[in-house]
Amino acid sequence: MTASQLSDDFIIDKWNFSAHPARKITEGEHEAQQSWFHFQRDLPGIDDWLRQSHIPEPLIDAVLAEDTRPRFERMEDGFLLILRGVNLGEGARPEDMISIRILYYKGNLYSFRRRPIRSIQIIREKLKQGTGPESLHDFLVMLIEEMNNRLEELMATIEDQMEALEDDEKGVTADRQRELTVLHRRLLRLTRFVRPQLTALERLSAESHRWLDPELVQWLTNERDTAHRVLESLEMLLEQVWMLREHLQQEVAEKMNRNTYWLSMVAGIFLPITFLSGVFGINIGGMPGVDNDNAFWIFSGVMVVIAFCEFLLLRRLRFW
Missing domain, CATH: 3.30.460.20 (CorA soluble domain-like)
Incomplete structure (x- = not known):
């Protein structure tokens, strides 16, 4: 080479x-x-x-x-x-x-x-x-x-x-x-x-x-x-x-909308309950039921009834 x-x-x-x-x-x-x-x-x-x-x-x-x-x-x-x-x-x-x-x-x-x-x-x-x-x-x-x-x-x-x-x-x-x-x-x-x-x-x-x-x-x-x-x-x-x-x-986007929707539903159901619990949580004189030993259970039952009624209402209005 x-x-x-x-x-x-x-x-x-x-x-x-x-x-x-x-x-x-x-x-x-x-x-x-x-x-x-x-x-x-x-x-x-x-x-x-x-x-x-x-x-x-x-x-x-x-x-x-x-x-x-x-x-x-x-x-x-x-x-x-x-x-x-x-x-x-x-x-x-x-x-x-x-x-x-x-x-x-x-x-x-x-x-x-x-x-x-x-x-x-x-x-x-x-x-x-x-x-x-x-x-x-x-x-x-x-x-x-x-x-x-x-x-x-x-x-x-x-x-x-x-x-x-x-x-x-x-x-x-x-x-x-x-x-x-x-x-x-x-x-x-x-x-x-x-x-x-x-x-x-x-x-x-x-x-x-x-x-x-x-x-x-x-x-x-x-x-x-x-x-x-x-x-x-x-x-x-x-x-x-x-x-x-x-x-x-x-x-x-559908997952986010679905999650947002259910959060809104839960918030809608608990909104009046939250309002009532807030009102009755005020620690001042004159609140009804203060002297009644069964007032707490009555109040809890009322909130359950309200939540159930809201659930039925939303179901009737076809929110889901």
Whole structure:
């Protein structure tokens, strides 16, 4: 291995697709044709390597930019495609989707990442086993398919979580509201990237006949439809979140109204009794029953009768 190869730490993998199965590139990187290069974009020296491969400066800036959003741009000698994949890193939140930049330029495909992407790892494993994509175009479609698969797996998990939250018999309202807020944030993060990603795939699909054969064009169209379906599912889940939030808020309001109502009923029943006990609690001369040993029991009986009469009156007036 040459000294230059030892210094190219930013190259994660490189394969030549001029024949099937694809074979690893060991030398002549800058002269390779129909090849795929996978880069760690945040390591030094990568921009110089791209210049040596005659990649225009604006494209280098685009693939190495720190902040990007999904998009597709067609050029005379190829295209630039920026996508977002589910973050499956240890301890990471899957909805914090990570960026992969794909540059198809003069017959070669270049991909750039900062953090590992499971979809790329799956394709690399297949290439090592000799069962990977047969061409660069097949590689592109397979990559988009694998990224959609990871996204659909995440959506299935979120849908299960939403279904559990909709079950009124599971968990108290406060806990469900907190979980619903967390789920709402996840859905908003996903929608932030999936919506422009669908637009990028639609533009790629519309232009794909320039580079792909009809069969791959159809496969790409299928993946575009998959992304569209995922976005529709996200929008539906967001609507479900709002409906469930309103349901939980209404449930809390009904509980508060019911409790307030019963407190008001109790207060209404005891109001005259409280008034009478207050009046007869005055410690001054002239109070009736002071000299009668049975006055307390008579007074208590009168209050019970008053309470019972109020109960019957409220029942007749259908207060409950």
